[in-house]
Amino acid sequence: MVQYNPKDWIVFIFRFHKSDTFRKLIPMMLFIGAYTGGVGYLELEYWKLSQKNHLSNIPVMHSMLGFVISLLLVFRTNTAYDRWWEGRKLWGALVNNSRNLAMKLSVILKEEHDRAYFRKLIPGYASILSKHLTDVETSLQLYEGIDLDNHKHRPNQVAKMMYQKITDLHEQKKITGDQLIILNAELQSFTDICGACERIKNTPIPYSYSAFIKKFIFFYIMTLPFGYVFSLGYYAIPVVIFIFYVLASLELIAEEIEDPFGFDANDLPIEKISANIKKHVEEII
Template sequence: MVQYNPKDWITFIFKFHKSDTFRQLIPMMIFIGLYTFSVGYLELEYWKMSEKSHLSNITIMHNMLGFVISLLLVFRTNTAYDRWWEGRKLWGGLVNNSRNLAIKLRVILKEESDREFFRKLIPGYASILSKHLTDEETSKQLYGNVDLEIDHHKHKPNQVAKMLFQKVNDLYEQKKISGDQLIILNSEVQSFTEICGACERIKNTPIPYSYSAFIKKFIFFYVMTLPFGYVFSLGYYSIPVVIFIFYVLASLELIAEEIEDPFGFDANDLPIEKIASNIKKHVEEIL
């Protein structure tokens, strides 16, 4: 995730980060510039059309559709940001639940061996979940005295959650915790699975194809028709104008594409591995 100072305007304006949409759109911007030049040359030099041509009135269509495309892009970016922010809230909840579980176990458990098990396995769940969401292989991991064997052909976070609850149930059967304490600890372990399911819902449910495809086609045809009307009023100055309009519209779509799946390796994705390491640090301090 990109770390930055939101008050540093100069850096934002004149520095191009590797995740900046400008770099990604350079090839298409060059094509749009050449396309606009070709249209302008044909209309002004080859066909020698004047401002009285009916084709100059095509800007009326752009004025009407500009409002529509702006609404679509606002809805698109808001929907994508909602998915990104929901993912952040879920991982914030995982941090809090991990701390709460560790605090309760620290008070309840008396034997160091039992604490050691949870000291390794609670952070292990966050680590496994981060790799599960980014599709990394975690076939087998060893945590000190705890042998945690993960079958990569099965749901990995569920296997860790099962080990956690199995240990809690064993503590109850060994009379190390009471029935009330079992209920309390069960709700904390259950919250891990609920967070995992919510993250998978975001990960496995993309924006509907027809909606995403329509916006891309809309932007493309909208920009490709701009030069036909603009060259009459702006001449060849329409080239940078059309390029800038394309850059703004396409950038909004690219930003939405990147943040709609917050669990990945893009520059603006959530730092879930760092969050998992923080969970490990906090749980080890508590237990």
């Protein structure tokens, strides 16, 4: 995830980061510029059309559709940001729940080997969940000696190991029934968070909606030069390129943040959050 100062306007304006949409859109912008120049040459130089031609009225259509496309893009970006922010809230909840479970166990457990077990498994769950969400394949020997079957659901295996340990401690009379209930509620929240993250990961924006927006932007941009060249001449080239840059950038940003679990520049720093959980749990237990 990109770390930045939101108040530093000069850096935003004049520095191009690798995550900027400008770099990704350069080939298409060059094509749009050449296409607009070609349309302008045909209409103004080759066919010598006048402003009385009906093609000069095409901007009327664009003014009507501009409002529609703006609404679609606003909804698109808001939906994508909601998914990104929900993912951040879920991982924030995982941080808090890991701390709460660690604090309760640090008080309840008296023997060092029991405390060491959870000192390894609580941050291990966060680390394995981050690998699970980013589709990182791992070996059977995964996280500091935690044995997992790579062909089964890995976070569930770690949660089951913690449940089993809590149950064994209860049977050994090391924790009471009331403490068992409290700890079970904390462990259940881990699985709830995992399921919510998987819902975001495995349920993308419906294909028809995403495809329609892309087609809408494409045909909207491709028809702009036919009317703009009558009023702007060849100055329509930078104008059309800029309009394409704005509209396409909004769609690219929405595509990137709608799946917040990955390695893109704007994805959530779940590996860093996992490392912080490990650090805090080791401090508590």
